[in-house]
Amino acid sequence: MLEVQGLRKAFGAIQAVDGVSFSAPDGAITGLLGPNGAGKTTTLRMLYTLMRPDAGSIRIDGVDAQVDPLQARRRMGVLPDAKGLYKRLTARENIEYFGRLQGLGEATLRERCEQLIQALDLGEIADRKTEGFSQGQRVKTAIARALIHAPQNILLDEPTNGLDVMATRAMRRFLLGLREAGHCVLFSSHIMQEVAALCDRIVVIAHGRVVAQGTPDELRAQTGMDNLEDVFVQVIGSEEGLS
Numbered sequence: 048m049l050e051v052q053g054l055r056k057a058f059g060a061i062q063a064v065d066g067v068s069f070s071a072p073d074g075a076i077t078g079l080l081g082p083n084g085a086g087k088t089t090t091l092r093m094l095y096t097l098m099r100p101d102a103g104s105i106r107i108d109g110v111d112a113q114v115d116p117l118q119a120r121r122r123m124g125v126l127p128d129a130k131g132l133y134k135r136l137t138a139r140e141n142i143e144y145f146g147r148l149q150g151l152g153e154a155t156l157r158e159r160c161e162q163l164i165q166a167l168d169l170g171e172i173a174d175r176k177t178e179g180f181s182q183g184q185r186v187k188t189a190i191a192r193a194l195i196h197a198p199q200n201i202l203l204d205e206p207t208n209g210l211d212v213m214a215t216r217a218m219r220r221f222l223l224g225l226r227e228a229g230h231c232v233l234f235s236s237h238i239m240q241e242v243a244a245l246c247d248r249i250v251v252i253a254h255g256r257v258v259a260q261g262t263p264d265e266l267r268a269q270t271g272m273d274n275l276e277d278v279f280v281q282v283i284g285s286e287e288g289l290s
């Protein structure tokens with residue numbers, strides 16, 4: 048479970064995140080939805096302890112991420128916005144390398160790696176060097192790498208960016224499987240349909256602030272609108288993110 052309270056971050060005169068509070072429970076997919084520049088990536092970077100907040104608190108399964116970042120990181124699997132892979136290593140080697148960094152023993156590492164290769168349908172490319180991988184192959188490898196230590200909480204920054212329809216559907220199925228297994232899944236997107244198709248809870252962020260949050264039904268009730276597209280146009284204040 049992720050809990051964020053009063054998070055703030057400025058870059059010079061730009062207040063990128065301006066008092067963001069929300070929680071993402073276990074066994075649910077929570078979507079962080081907002082237009083370009085809304086503050087999603089900055090919020091996620093603070094959550095995964097890559098960036099220090101100016102103010103606010105972050106708890107990962109109750110662990111204060113600023114007091115004990117190492118413990119907090121162990122509980123998270125992260126697909127960041129930059130999905131850099133080591134191009135001279137194969138997909139399997141990339142995944143295993145991260146497992147070793149997480150302190151997994153060799154037997155567990157191999158077993159877990161094989162499970163992820165199967166689950167993400169990476170079999171055919173697992174032993175190819177990642178140089179030249181397509182965007183979809185790259186994202187899948189980066190997800191396997193993020194999940195090698197079986198984290199409870201999974202954070203993904205725009206995971207379907209650049210994926211085709213088939214790969215997007217496969218990604219959705221995979222995230223739903225994680226939810227069924229009781230994980231906490233948080234992902235960001237600027238595409239309303241993406242979030243609507245998948246999320247149990249939606250946190251809408253604009254100009255660094257949470258402008259609405261709840262289940263799709265709660266958001267409809269809050270705005271008095273039936274159509275989710277209309278809900279988002281109203282709370283975001285623009286038609287950005289509607290494709």
Ligand SMILES: Nc1ncnc2c1ncn2[C@@H]1O[C@H](COP(=O)(O)OP(=O)(O)OP(=O)(O)O)[C@@H](O)[C@H]1O
Pocket residue numbers: 058061062063081082083084085086087088089090237
């Ligand atoms: N390192 C940085 N230095 C200066 N400004 C930054 C930095 N990182 C983010 N910003 C600014 O903070 C604001 C929020 O950016 P952020 O990347 O968090 O938005 P986002 O919601 O993830 O957008 P997108 O959907 O375009 O990825 C933007 O105005 C951005 O230009």
